[in-house]
Amino acid sequence: MSAVVPAPLPFDPIAEASRQWEEHGWAEAAPGMAAVTSVMRVQQILLGRVEEVLRPHDLTFARYELIMLLSFTRTGSMPLSRIGARLQVHPTSVTNAVDRCEAQGLVRRVPHASDRRTTLAEVTPAGRELALKATESLNREVFTSLGLSRRDVEAVVRVLARFRSGHGDF
């Protein structure tokens, strides 16, 4: 992912791809192709924007999600295995994020009180404070600045929730 901003194209490349799909006799698949390509492209734009806002806080999106998740729990801690399920990422990604956050003093590993084989990640006061500050930046510079109407934002959330539910997310 990069911060390179190429010049706008004089046409919508996804609409152009749809036209090509129809021309090749794949009209039935054209809307799905356009939807998949749109999600890929918008994710790329959003991730670039989010990481740009998080960089001054010395956070990546993965580490931000980790400290936010822990901050939201009653005890400020969660078993590593449950973090993966909640953030819907691979155990290796959880380990990496916890390692980095631990080195930054945002999270520490603690043994589970009753189950010695379970390791918890616990957010530190510094982690909580940074999570709050980073959220304020993201709220201001990304989440309330998407440039879409409330109606459009809610439509995306609703339709993508149907997709996520249909793909076993919840």
Added chain:
Amino acid sequence: MSAVVPAPLPFDPIAEASRQWEEHGWAEAAPGMAAVTSVMRVQQILLGRVEEVLRPHDLTFARYELIMLLSFTRTGSMPLSRIGARLQVHPTSVTNAVDRCEAQGLVRRVPHASDRRTTLAEVTPAGRELALKATESLNREVFTSLGLSRRDVEAVVRVLARFRSGHGDF
């Protein structure tokens, strides 16, 4: 990205995050947060699915997009610099994809007929054939199998096009 499929959560983690946002006094930013997180998550699911379908064809999504783009041109070729603009990816990613495709015999580098300083990537007959086969797989296994109504698919494409346009894509 991984093919690990965790068990479904008993609740929608994005709806839960929205609730937390509202509880913390960030109600205004909650829909935008939910939209951004939804796009990130759906992209992850889709990329996993697309790469799963492309793997038997020995392609990644980046390489698939490259050979499709070239197959769609009149001459089957395009300057490397224009490929980056069209696929909206960093020049380094274009170089990597062209390198890998060249090693696989799907693409070759050729000098521009009139401008010697410009290098073109040209799709080979094997590249065209593979692009077609991979597209048939993607059309069947992903693009026509999203599990969403035509209306939902079109709504996503339409709203995300407004977002892309607002962010300088075209």
